[in-house]
Amino acid sequence: MGEGAELGRRLAARDLTAAPAALNLLESTAPGDRAQAAALLGEVSPANLAGEAPGHVIGVTGPPGAGKSTLLSALLRGWRERGATVALLAVDPSSRRSGGSLLGDRARIEFDPGDRGVFIRSTAAGERLGGIAWGTRAAAQALAAAFDVVVIETVGVGQAETEVGEVADTVVVVVQPGSGDVLQFLKSGIMEIPDLLVVTKADLGQVALSARRDLGAAARSLGTRSTRVLAVSSLSPPSGIEELLDALAERWLTLRADDGAELAARRLRARRAGALLDFAVEYGERGLRALGGRHAAERWLASLDPALDEAALTAALEERMSGDGPNGS
């Protein structure tokens, strides 16, 4: 068995120690590694797992300085106390001018290094604009097979929650009181409505209360779903963390109700969109034209087996482009 398949098997068996090597492989762009990565993803595909991966993939995003790292430190502690294993993918937006990146987030998140149930990985944002990098999407999908919770942390507001929404089951937007831009973005529709809005620094009192009220009002007036707005403080004594953990647990229950119909639909959409995005990056407009245009490609993807993983879907698109796919014409 190849390295990729072996790692995928271990993740599917919930072997957390496979995570570091699996990530090394999924982040690699070397041609040989991409084949191995596809094999890995095949092992954790819904087809192989007989259902969706059991981990709750949560996107956490918000502007710089909103208090994401402090919040995540508290959430990590909370999940561990509740017995859940957690993988955290910290996507750093730092300058890509030199191609290099400084991933400083790890230093801001508190964790117990001896705890095997926590896995933290920092990754640089994709070198292309728009969308979460392929490696991060693939990592989230793979880790969800092994960990109970997979968090993707990104920075930004406006585009960021849309991007993380491409891969997460639940999107949490974190804002600090007094930052009016989130409210404006919500009202103007620049920002998609997240599943949960969290106002940090609740210890600031009145400012935090009114921020929470305004966001709640904006979400209600715009949303078709009921977006919850929670206030937390990580200053000692922390507050609101348990409520947030409960809200996330509730959301997870809802997604998995009716045999997980909503979850399956959401993830299927994400896998298809991800595969098309990846294909478009690789082959550009010419590639899309060869498939008869973006809409035709989407329709065709929708006709394929819903249990296929993202890499398999991308491969299918490639085969169809070359004219030797199962439905090639």
Place this chain on the structure above:
Amino acid sequence: MSEHRLPERDRPWMMRTYAGHSTAKASNELYRRNLEKGQTGLSVAFDLPTQTGYDADDELARGEVGKVGVPIAHRGDMATLMDGIPLGEMNTSMTINATAAWLLALYIVAAENQGVDQSRLQGTTQNDIIKEFLARGTYAFPPAPSMRLIADMIAYTVEHVPRWNPINICSYHLQEAGATPVQEIAFAMSNAIAVLDAARERLQSSPSPRAEELMGQVFGRISFFVNAGVRFVEEHAKLRAMGILWEELGRERYGVSDARHLRFRYGVQVNSLGLTEAQPENNVQRIVLEALAVTIGRDARARAIQLPAWNEALGLPRPWDQQWSLRIQQILAYETDILDYPDIFEGSKVMDGLVAELLEGARAEMAVVAEHGGAVQAVPYMKAALVDSHRERIARIEAGEQTVVGQNRFTETEPSPLTADAEGGILVVDPAVEAEQIEALRRWRSQRDQAAVDAALADLARAAADPEQNLMEPTIAAARAGATTGEWAATLREVFGSYRAPTGVGEAAAAPPSGEGAAARELAELRERVAELSERLGRRPKILVGKPGLDGHSNGAEQIAVRARDAGMDVVYEGIRLTPSQIAASALQEGVHVIGLSILSGSHRELIPAVMQALRDAGVQAPVVVGGIIPEQDVQPLKDAGVAAVYTPKDFEITRIVRDIVELVGERAALAASA
């Protein structure tokens, strides 16, 4: 009477030596010897566990006990440290910050036991937490409760220990972290404002009718701890500018009118950043000139001076090295004529011009800090600005634009007889000290009245939870009861929470992708290599950079991190205070290709092998490089322990270090591919 001579020669400043190591007993002997040599005050160096609030038996204390200073765990240690030294007469400066309230309490209790009332005590606790977040790294609690502790100490000492300087606003460490003179002035003054504002609030919260009068006294008790670099004319101008700003601040912001309270008082430790490992004897000339900067002009002369030793870039100084620096002070004070005259720069166009320039720059920079909401809020901004300034300084030295004799120019040298002995001309702390201290600590704990300690700590916790209460009284009570440094800090950490300061590297500006000159070409060439290597590896070479142990001097690690990023690497910057198991866990989870560790505290002999073991246990194969103040004779043992490369202060070309690291990753990748 002539105007160009003083009617009576000035008295010299207070002369100290920053000292302490191994144990309280060994340090006490050292202090007594130093006083016999003509030193006029004490300057206590505490070890890093004491500075950060851990007992010697804590996991984080490993390798650090007794290294850069003396371990003081309880009132018994403090009594030993001050044995035979009359505390009613001595003037003691303590380089202590996060745990300053605790060490002052131990000092007060030690004085009590000598029969000396606290009202007679004279000295200084450094107690400047903002610069710990910015530059030195020995913080223990989050910013807000840290500021409260400082305000509590100020409010307490102004009433009960009136001759004590509760805080030394430190610009010293800002210069060590790369601050320009303008930044040094502006950040220090902004920091003073944050402290004074907090103290004013503290004073006003208690219903004392003397609040206003006390504010004047508080202002008068704030002293500074500054730095002086080798550009000593400008450095002298800097001190004059600080004096002007200080008086202005007192009058305008705090309504102080008493001239005595408005005097800018400062102590000095001159620049260590500019001291070189190459041709270390040259450091003596540098130290003399820097000492001149703070003594030459009467209107801005230091109140107290301590000088570094010639061999600080090599390791810890020995008593003889420190004696040499004390003699520099004594020659300046007693042999030269600088104390004979009134201010020699009065009416100097050059000096006035320099002062005006610095004042203008500093006021503008203070306004920026104020816009960020003051010094506490502006810590991330100031930190990033310091990292940037330091990077520019290093770039100038690398490019040869700034001359450092013996390092980037005039590098040919005869072998130095000063470093010829077996230890390489430095002090080596006996590794047995740590075990002895742990043993002594356990004995102390078993012999004290545990119920009294528990009750005192419970009182402390209750007081900490109530922001209205002053923490000094319960702290002194805990000191009397026999609590330890680690217990005091743990009690407060429990209430206040712990904290990790911003690293500043994420915000540091990126190097321009192209530029003129050899340095830019070298970096561009390195980027090419990194790009090639990335293709071979399938992802960008990834490095973990961090500091094991308690040493918070992160400049070196930050500069490596920023340059590696500029070269195109993915850099996981872990910051300070890492345990070996943390480093191993991070290296494994992050899938890094190489690990860069920095240690300046001398604990590399214990910590690096422990890290190597932890990495082996975790199955991490990435090579490890180590940088810091590593004596020559320790290099081979580190390599024997599995370290791939060792860098010391004489390796000042950061791009070259990063290139070595990239090549190391390339070699290992080639080996793995052929295996």
